[in-house]
Amino acid sequence: xxxxxxxxxxxxxxxxxxxxxxxxxxxxxxxxxxxxxxxxxxxxxxxxxxxxxxxxxxxxxxxxxxxxxxxxxxxxxxxxxxxxxxxxxxxxxxxxxxxxxxxxxxxxxxxxxxxxxxxxxxxxxxxxxxxxxxxxxxxxxxxxxxxxxxxxxxxxxxxxxxxxxxxxxxxxxxxxxxxxxxxxxxxxxxxxxxxxxxxxxxxxxxxxxxxxxxxxxxxxxxxxxxxxxxxxxxxxxxxxxxxxxxxxxxxxxxxxxxxxxxxxxxxxxxxxxxxxxxxxxxxxxxxxxxxxxxxxxxxxxxxxxxxxxxxxxxxxxxxxxxxxxxxxxxxxxxxxxxxxxxxxxxxxxxxxxxxxxxxxxxxxxxxxxxxxxxxxxxxxxxxxxxxxxxxxxxxxxxxxxxxxxxxxxxxxxxxxxxxxxxxxxxxxxxxxxxxxxxxxxxxxxxxxxxxxxxxxxxxxxxxxxxxxxxxxxxxxxxxxxxxxxxxxxxxxxxxxxxxxxxxxxxxxxxxxxxxxxxxxxxxxxxxxxxxxxxxxxxxxxxxxxxxxxxxxxxxxxxxxxxxxxxxxxxxxxxxxxxxxxxxxxxxxxxxxxxxxxxxxxxxxxxxxxxxxxxxxxxxxxxxxxxxxxxxxxxxxxxxxxxxxxxxxxxxxxxxxxxxxxxxxxxxxxxxxxxxxxxxxxxxxxxxxxxxxxxxxxxxxxxxxxxxxxxxxxxxxxxxxxxxxxxxxxxxxxxxxxxxxxxxxxxxxxxxxxxxxxxxxxxxxxxxxxxxxxxxxxxxxxxxxxxxxxxxxxxxxxxxxxxxxxxxxxxxxxxxxxxxxxxxxxxxxxxxxxxxxxxxxxxxxxxxxxxxxxxxxxxxxxxxxxxxxxxxxxxxxxxxxxxxxxxxxxxxxxxxxxxx
Numbered sequence: 089x090x091x092x093x094x095x096x097x098x099x100x101x102x103x104x105x106x107x108x109x110x111x112x113x114x115x116x117x118x119x120x121x122x123x124x125x126x127x128x129x130x131x132x133x134x135x136x137x138x139x140x141x142x143x144x145x146x147x148x149x150x151x152x153x154x155x156x157x158x159x160x161x162x163x164x165x166x167x168x169x170x171x172x173x174x175x176x177x178x179x180x181x182x183x184x185x186x187x188x189x190x191x192x193x194x195x196x197x198x199x200x201x202x203x204x205x206x207x208x209x210x211x212x213x214x215x216x217x218x219x220x221x222x223x224x225x226x227x228x229x230x231x232x233x234x235x236x237x238x239x240x241x242x243x244x245x246x247x248x249x250x251x252x253x254x255x256x257x258x259x260x261x262x263x264x265x266x267x268x269x270x271x272x273x274x275x276x277x278x279x280x281x282x283x284x285x286x287x288x289x290x291x292x293x294x295x296x297x298x299x300x301x302x303x304x305x306x307x308x309x310x311x312x313x314x315x316x317x318x319x320x321x322x323x324x325x326x327x328x329x330x331x332x333x334x335x336x337x338x339x340x341x342x343x344x345x346x347x348x349x350x351x352x353x354x355x356x357x358x359x360x361x362x363x364x365x366x367x368x369x370x371x372x373x374x375x376x377x378x379x380x381x382x383x384x385x386x387x388x389x390x391x392x393x394x395x396x397x398x399x400x401x402x403x404x405x406x407x408x409x410x411x412x413x414x415x416x417x418x419x420x421x422x423x424x425x426x427x428x429x430x431x432x433x434x435x436x437x438x439x440x441x442x443x444x445x446x447x448x449x450x451x452x453x454x455x456x457x458x459x460x461x462x463x464x465x466x467x468x469x470x471x472x473x474x475x476x477x478x479x480x481x482x483x484x485x486x487x488x489x490x491x492x493x494x495x496x497x498x499x500x501x502x503x504x505x506x507x508x509x510x511x512x513x514x515x516x517x518x519x520x521x522x523x524x525x526x527x528x529x530x531x532x533x534x535x536x537x538x539x540x541x542x543x544x545x546x547x548x549x550x551x552x553x554x555x556x557x558x559x560x561x562x563x564x565x566x567x568x569x570x571x572x573x574x575x576x577x578x579x580x581x582x583x584x585x586x587x588x589x590x591x592x593x594x595x596x597x598x599x600x601x602x603x604x605x606x607x608x609x610x611x612x613x614x615x616x617x618x619x620x621x622x623x624x625x626x627x628x629x630x631x632x633x634x635x636x637x638x639x640x641x642x643x644x645x646x647x648x649x650x651x652x653x654x655x656x657x658x659x660x661x662x663x664x665x666x667x668x669x670x671x672x673x674x675x676x677x678x679x680x681x682x683x684x685x686x687x688x689x690x691x692x693x694x695x696x697x698x699x700x701x702x703x704x705x706x707x708x709x710x711x712x713x714x715x716x717x718x719x720x721x722x723x724x725x726x727x728x729x730x731x732x733x734x735x736x737x738x739x740x741x742x743x744x745x746x747x748x749x750x751x752x753x754x755x756x757x758x759x760x761x762x763x764x765x766x767x768x769x770x771x772x773x774x775x776x777x778x779x780x781x782x783x784x785x786x787x788x789x790x791x792x793x794x795x796x797x798x799x800x801x802x803x804x805x806x807x808x809x810x811x812x813x814x815x816x817x818x819x820x821x822x823x824x825x826x827x828x829x830x831x832x833x834x835x836x837x838x839x840x841x842x843x844x845x846x847x848x849x850x851x852x853x854x855x856x857x858x859x860x861x862x863x864x865x866x867x868x869x870x871x872x873x874x875x876x877x878x879x880x881x882x883x884x885x886x887x888x889x890x891x892x893x894x895x896x897x898x899x900x901x902x903x904x905x906x907x908x909x910x911x912x913x914x915x916x917x918x919x920x921x922x923x924x925x926x927x928x929x930x931x932x933x934x935x936x937x938x939x940x941x942x943x944x945x946x947x948x949x950x951x952x953x954x955x956x957x958x959x960x961x962x963x964x965x966x967x968x969x970x971x972x973x974x975x976x977x978x979x980x981x982x983x984x985x986x987x
Contacts, residue, residue, distance in 0.1 A: 117249075117405075120396075121217065121242050122150035128234045128481050129202060131221040136242070137164055138206075138215040147215070164218045168203045172211065174236060177201040179224040199223040202232075204239040206246075217242060231481055241478075241489075248394055248491070252409050259412045283366040285333055299355065299372045301347035318344035318352065325357065329366070336361050342373070397488040401425050401446055410492070415464035426490065431461040434468060449475035449488050458495070470495055515594070515616035517546075521571075521609055524548050535594065535618045537587030556583040556591055563596075570600065571609045578614060581623075593623040645743040652699075652728060652736035655679040667744045669715035680740075683712045685719065699738070703728045709745070721745045837875040837963065837987060842917065843868040845878070846906055849885045853893075860893050860902070867907035874915050875987040880959040887956045888979055892921040897974075915985050922976035928969070 118136060125134040133151030137144040144165060146157045168175055177183050180198040203218035217239050227235075279295030297304045300316055317325050321343035328339035338360040345355045354377045359368035393410020395403055403426045411418060414430050421429040426446070427439040438459060445455045456474040463469045471492040478487040515532025519525075526546045533540045536554060543550065555563055559582050570578040578598040583591040598614020640647055646664030648657055656679045665675055668683075684692060688710040695705045707725040714720060726740035791811050794801060801807045846866050850857070857864055889904065896902035905920045960967050964984050971977035 117245065117407075118148040118242075119150065121238060121245070122148045124238055124478075125217055125219050125235060126150050128231055128238060129219040129221070129227060130225075130231075130481070131200070131219045133221070134217070134219040135160060135164065136215065136217050137161060138246075139213070144215060160220075163198070163201075164203055164216055167201060168205055168216050168218075170213065172205055172207055172213065174202070174204045174232060176203075176227055176232065178226045180220075197222055200225045202227060202235065204236055206239055206243055208243075214243075214246070230483075234479070234481060241476075245394075252394070252407055255409045256412075259409070279370040279372075281368050281370055283368075285361075285364050285366060296370050299345070299347070299353065299370060301349050301351070316345055316347070318346055320344070328357075328359065332359050332361050332366060393490075393492050395426075395490045397426055397446075397490060399450060399485060399488070401427065401443075401488075403429060404487075413463050431463075434460060434462045434466070445475055446488065449477050450485050452477050452479065452483070452485055461492070515618075517598075517614055517616070519548060519612040519614075521612060526551065532616055535592055535616065536584060554584050556585060559583055570598075571612075573600075573607070578612075581619065584616075591620075592618065593620045595619045645741055646722075648740045648742060650680055650726075650738040650740055652738055655681050658737065664742055667714065667720050667746070668712070674715075685711055685713065699726075699728050712742075721749050723748075837877055839873050840876045840878050840881060841870075842872050842874055842876075842881070842908065842915075843870050845881055846885055849882060849889060853886075853889060856890075856893060860896060862893050862896055863901065863903040864889070865903070865905045865907075867905060868917065869908050872908050872910070872915060874983050874985065876963055876983065877959075880963060884956050884959055884981065887953070888919040888981075891953075892919060892923060892977075895977075896921070896923045897976075910985060913985050914982050917981040917983070918978055919981075920976070920978040925973040925975050925977055926969070926971040927973050928971055 122134040122136050125136075126132060131151075134149070135146060135152055135157070136148040138147035139145075140147075144161070146161055149157060152160065167177070178200060180201050198220055200221040200223065201218065202220075203216050205213050206215040206217065208214050217235070219235070279297075279299055280293045281296050282291045283289070292300075294304055297306060300306075314322060314326060314329070324341060324343060328341055331337040332339055338358070340356070340358045342354065342356050345353045347353055353372055353374045356371045356373050357368065358370075359366055361367075393407055393413070395406040395410065398404055403421055403424055406418065406421060410431075411421075416430050426432070427442045432439050432442055438461070441459070445457065449455050454474060454476050456472065458470060459473050460468045460470050461473075472495045473490070473492045476489040476491065477485040478489060480486050515535055516529045517532055518527045520527075524547045526548060528540060528543065528546055530540055533543050536543075552560065563580055563582055566575075566578055566580050569575050576599060578596065581593060581595050583593050586592045594616040596614060596616055598612055600609045600611065601613045602611040603609055640661050643661055643663055646666070647661045648664050649659040650657055657676050660672065660675055665672060668675065670678075681689070681692070691708065691710060695708065698705050704727040705725060707723055709721060709723050711719040712722050721744075723743040723745050724740060726738050729737050729739060731737055795811075802811065843866065846868050850864055850866060885906075889906075892904040893902075900922065903922055906918065907920070908915060908917050910916070957967055960981055960983070966982045968980045968982070969977065970980070
């Protein structure tokens with residue numbers, strides 16, 4: 089493109105933020121830029137103007153010896169004005185005459201002009217870089233771009249100079265401190281003291297008095313001297329002095345001293361025993377300590393350098409910051425290969441890596457990487473290091489600018505953050521919004537059941553696929569709001585789809601970490617924390633809460649929450665309100681004492697006292713007032729709790745027992761009626777039993793009398809039938825009498841050992857057992873004691889034993905085994921035999937019926953099992969039978985273990 093007129097283009101330079109620019113002092117580094125500007129334009133002169141104290145002044149000039157710099161400055165200001173773009177004038181003789189107020193001498197020397205304004209990051213003009221020539225010429229576009237690039241590097245150099253100046257100030261302070269520290273060491277002003285071990289007297293030099301801040305001549309001794317030390321350090325100095333006196337062990341310790349003014353000082357105390365004397369030195373090292381700490385802090389954070397390399401890698405120049413940080417002089421490194429300089433001697437690997445990157449920079453590519461180098465005293469420091477190629481107008485690399493910025497804090501923070509992320513198993517992601525590429529770590533992929541390789545390439549579209557569809561729109565809305573700067577952070581709990589298909593709940597947090605100058609988001613960084621287990625517990629808690637709420641509202645008894653101190657109702661359920669006639673709003677204005685009749689208040693006070701000790705109160709009955717003033721009986725019990733604020737409350741469970749009281753009254757009436765009827769029935773049974781037995785006895789006596797007088801009558805079949813009927817009637821009356829007696833008997837239970845009772849029955853039947861050749865084993869536990877009616881229990885045992893003998897098998901040896909076991913609150917007594925057995929499918933429902941028999945035995949009457957079952961049930965027990973025909977029968981008697 090030809091420059092046949094005034095050319096203007098946007099400056100692409102990099103802003104420097106705040107412009108803490110260098111002063112007027114000549115600086116060879118900036119002379120380099122004016123020289124480079126002239127070379128780029130193939131011109132003979134250039135000038136750099138910089139705004140200092142509100143005015144743009146000449147900061148550096150090249151080839152301007154024949155010109156008046158002040159007039160040239162005015163020319164530049166006139167041509168550029170407030171422009172923020174490059175101004176090029178190829179024919180100065182034609183165009184400059186249109187600019188008024190310029191000296192003719194200047195106009196005659198300007199045949200060509202090009203100027204680039206220097207803009208800060210905020211767009212404020214901070215100076216300009218201009219080039220002129222005595223003859224007109226047209227710049228190529230490439231030259232304009234190179235000149236603008238050089239202006240951008242110049243602005244960056246200003247920023248680096250600002251940083252260098254700040255570091256230089258701090259370094260100067262540090263060096264001054266170090267100089268003072270060295271002088272103090274040379275002077276070595278030490279206080280000296282002497283202790284006579286025999287007398288305990290001490291002598292101090294003036295410096296010791298000064299350190300202690302006491303007047304010379306102060307009356308001191310060994311004890312008072314030790315008392316000056318900090319309480320935490322006194323044991324140390326006492327041990328040192330004692331060991332020195334007793335064992336001749338010299339000491340050299342650093343500890344704290346509290347001066348007479350109360351000021352705490354750091355001192356170095358030394359001592360040595362010489363014969364009967366303890367000699368020592370005493371030095372105030374508080375300032376040294378302070379300067380040491382200060383020096384270390386500055387030293388560890390002040391490493392930055394800028395240099396210049398030729399294409400062979402020789403270091404041509406290096407700024408003071410880099411030299412001071414390394415503790416070296418300029419002649420130690422200038423003229424050497426850069427990789428052989430002090431900083432890079434940290435390792436051979438580091439040197440070889442630098443050589444490779446230098447070769448890459450020679451191709452015109454800027455190289456940036458992190459590396460650890462040596463600072464002062466071979467201290468490794470991590471820097472962000474770059475090699476920036478400088479090119480001539482032909483695009484050839486002519487210099488390499490090395491630049492190092494300290495990032496040790498950033499590295500430490502990054503390592504701590506990385507360790508934190510790894511320790512919390514959080515997934516991380518970094519989204520490049522322009523390329524849509526998303527970088528994720530192993531934890532991110534692992535929580536979804538994948539490896540990182542399985543998810544590559546990961547993109548924003550892939551993220552859409554793994555978000556549960558029901559939550560996608562909400563996530564998208566939050567993200568867009570974040571990208572529009574409507575919110576600073578993205579934070580949302582989302583369900584993601586696992587590789588196996590189930591959902592994984594994650595807490596996603598993120599923010600935009602990089603923006604364009606126009607405010608467009610470039611990069612988004614965030615973390616994913618797996619909260620599936622927490623979500624599960626929350627859902628479970630919610631479910632349990634719903635259940636509790638349902639139980640609270642649907643409870644068949646009243647539930648109330650009461651303030652422990654005031655007795656005011658905090659909350660009540662529906663059942664609590666139901667009998668009162670109050671609405672919930674009305675009820676919550678009341679206290680427990682408002683509802684309680686006065687005669688129950690002493691009982692209430694006793695309940696409160698019990699709660700102080702036990703934290704609960706046992707069930708008790710009282711009455712409550714209804715809204716209409718009537719009363720109703722209640723049964724209460726409760727427990728004391730504390731809410732989240734620590735407030736004492738009482739959960740009270742209140743049962744309206746009005747119906748229960750009415751029922752109890754009716755039951756009592758029925759009980760009295762039943763008792764009266766039972767008594768009448770008992771009298772009736774006694775009368776019937778007595779009269780029927782008398783009549784049956786009379787009939788039996790008449791039969792016996794007739795049989796003794798006329799025995800031949802009984803050969804008649806009818807008479808024999810009459811005899812049999814009379815005998816059956818007698819037996820029936822006897823059986824019915826026994827059954828009535830069992831049902832009406834109200835004998836009291838006693839704790840009865842069962843094994844002796846069984847053995848007593850077996851002993852009474854020993855002759856029958858021996859006769860029938862039945863083996864009987866008493867395996868009942870000797871410790872078993874059960875509350876029973878002894879007569880009933882003996883009858884039960886007798887019945888089951890005689891049944892086993894009566895219904896034994898004749899084709900094998902017979903046995904009966906009696907044993908027991910205990911199950912929670914019941915005892916089980918077993919009668920196991922190998923007799924004939926019972927067909928339970930056929931007779932099971934009738935087994936314990938009246939007059940039911942299941943074998944053709946001459947003594948079978950069908951009354952024994954019925955009577956036994958009645959006796960067992962009257963004691964609160966039950967009976968079960970297990971039997972198989974031809975194999976045997978087991979009767980199980982179950983009785984309550986406690987009354």
